Amino acid sequence: MNKKELVDAMADAADISKAEAEKALNGMLMAISTALAKGDKVTLVGFGTFSTVKRTERQAKNPRTGEAISIPAKTVAKFKPGSKLADAVN
Numbered sequence: 001m002n003k004k005e006l007v008d009a010m011a012d013a014a015d016i017s018k019a020e021a022e023k024a025l026n027g028m029l030m031a032i033s034t035a036l037a038k039g040d041k042v043t044l045v046g047f048g049t050f051s052t053v054k055r056t057e058r059q060a061k062n063p064r065t066g067e068a069i070s071i072p073a074k075t076v077a078k079f080k081p082g083s084k085l086a087d088a089v090n
Helices: 003-014 018-037 083-089
Strands: 042-044 048-055 058-061 068-071 074-081
Touching: 003 018, 018 042, 018 048, 074 083
Parallel strands: none
Antiparallel strands: 042 048, 048 074, 058 068
16 A cells, blocks of 8 residues: 555545545654654554664675675664554454
């Protein structure tokens, strides 16, 4: 499912226009992105939790040359599914 299909499904489920559904989806995605950028967690009970994790700098090898390279530290987004989502998938 891509974004357009998700917007269509949201519009049908909520009985709203596709423009309103897209506006709502974009607002939700922006709110989650903003919260994660500030280092906050976003918990949707039953669905899951969005959070960030700091990865430390680490050493790796270039597979082509075998040369050692340094991968810099960074912060990455993480999602942990909730119990209702896990049950729905299984």
